[in-house]
Amino acid sequence: MKQTIDLGLVETGELTKIFDVIWMLRMEGTAIPGVIAHCAHGRRVWTISTDELxxxxxxxxxxxxxxxxxxxxxxxxxxxxxxxxxxxxxxxEGDVITAHSSLGKQTATCSMVAIPPTPSVKWSPSRASATLGGSNLKWTFFSGANAPFEAGLSGDDEDVSSPDHFTVEISNGVFQAYSDWTSAKLYPMRGTTSAETSGTAVVNVDPDFLAVIFQCVDSDSTWTISFDSSEPHHIELRSDTYHIIAKMTKVPVVELHERVLRVLEHEKFEHQTTESGLIGVRLDGVTVSFDFFQRESDETPMVRLSTIITRDCNESAELLREINCHNQGGSVVRLWYADGAVTSAIDLFPDNLHSLANRLRHLVREAGRLRGVLEPFAAEDALPARRTRRRRRPSTVERQPEVWD
Known part of the structure; x- marks a missing residue:
């Protein structure tokens, strides 16, 4: 005889909270296999998750x-x-779940699954938080980040003219959200409210996050929102009832990282990613590092493809002369010497990502050719040690990523 598991009486208020989340996902076209229910600390716990939420x-x-x-x-x-x-x-009972109500009962198949792990975000001392009432939280987002009343009335293409992000900021005793709608021929907006705060931080957020705020945040509860400017990948929201982690920040370097991974997967390059986000690609026996930066002049994101040509080499005059000669020749592959190694690299910006596969293959071919050219010079006697030496190029890739061990 099959055992009947009683998940308990679920009142309307609890059901409404669950429905608001799954309806939000349905409206966004996000498919999920179902909602996981389990019991923890004497309470029923519902888990709803996607790649971003x-x-x-x-x-x-x-x-x-x-x-x-x-x-x-x-x-x-x-x-x-x-x-x-x-x-x-x-x-x-078995693989069948039954919902008993005053009107009758509904049955459907369900499955037993592993208890989901407790979601968490990486703690850091730079993570800031603001604690405030739900009404204040929703009002701030609505006032500073929701579309202006006049949006969509100008006749312009709203998808083109709407900003691709808004900004949230935690400062001393203040939480605020703001957005700039001048591209839609409107105006900047800012919503500000008082809050109990810890630390300071600013992040740019995808407009899709507004649906989470408006669907999940209840006015009567106290909420804590937290995020980190230095690692702005996750926004965390907590109340007595909810624990929400959203990967909905707009970080140009992170977006470029995701685009690069899609290209590598589409082109079927052998690759691995470390916990720090460093990507390693192995092609024709050559390991190439993919490092991500923001250009200091205008904060444009970029990806650097690099590989070490030769290691344990002497800093000889002949070697440096060959490196300079190569760099002055106008090649897209740049060379530099640092820490006993010669590294070759190609920098790519988001607008040139369509050439990533070709640039990667070119870097690998050049690595083989340059190795044969430079290794004899790397064996020459090194220059006399100097008290100070200015690097010809900052060394950002000191070793190949340990992604193949």
Whole structure:
């Protein structure tokens, strides 16, 4: 006889919170396999996750074991606005889940899954936080980041003229959101409110994050929002009921990193990525590092493809002469000597990413040719040691990425 697992009585308020999240994802065209329900610390816990968003909702008291992937329809039918069936009781028997309500019952298949790990963000001392009421939080986003009342009335293409990000900032006792709509022939906007703050930080955010704020943030709760300017990949929102982690910041270097990975996957290059984000590609026996930077002059992101031509070489006059001669010849491949090694590299900007595959192949071919040219000079006697030496080019790639070990 199959055991019946009682997930407990789920009241309308709890169901509505779940529905608001899955409806938001449906409106964005984001598909998820279902909602995971499990029990932790005597409460029912609902986990809804995508590649960019993790939403954990703490429900009412419950006591059951295991975690269950529940089809969206079961929860949507009960949680949608003005649902007539009210509270429901959920039971699982085998691979069937049943929603019992005052109107009857609905059944669907479900599956037992692993209990999802508790979501978390990497802590750092530069991470700032602001604690404030839900009404203040929503109002600040609405006032500073939502589309102006006149948006869409000018006859211009709204998708083209709308800003691709807004900005949120935490400072001393203040939380604010602001956006610039001058590209849409409108005006800049800023919403500011007082908050209990810790640290200071500023990040640019994708407009899609507004849906998370307007769908999930309830006015009566106290919320804490936190983010980090130095590692601006995740925004975290917490209340007594919700724990939300959103990867929705607009970071040009991160976006370039994602575009590069898509190119490498499309071209089927053998590659691996380290935890720090460094990409290593192996092509024709040559390992190439992909490093990401922002140009200091205008903060334009760039990716540097580099490989070491020869190691443990002497800094001889002949070697430096050959390096200078190569660099003055107008080649897209640049050379420099640092720390006993000669490195070759090509820099690419976002507008030139269509040539990434060709540039990578060219760098690998040149690496083989230059190795044969430079190794004899690298064996010559080194120049006498000098008290000070100015590097001809900053060394940002001191060794190949350890991604193949």
């Amino acid at each position: 993790s939403v954990v909702i703490n429900g009412d008291s419950a006591s059951f074991t295991g975690a269950y992937l529940i089809p969206l329809t079961i929860l949507a039918n009960a949680g949608r606005q003005n649902a007539a069936n009210g509270d429901i009781t959920l039971t699982v």
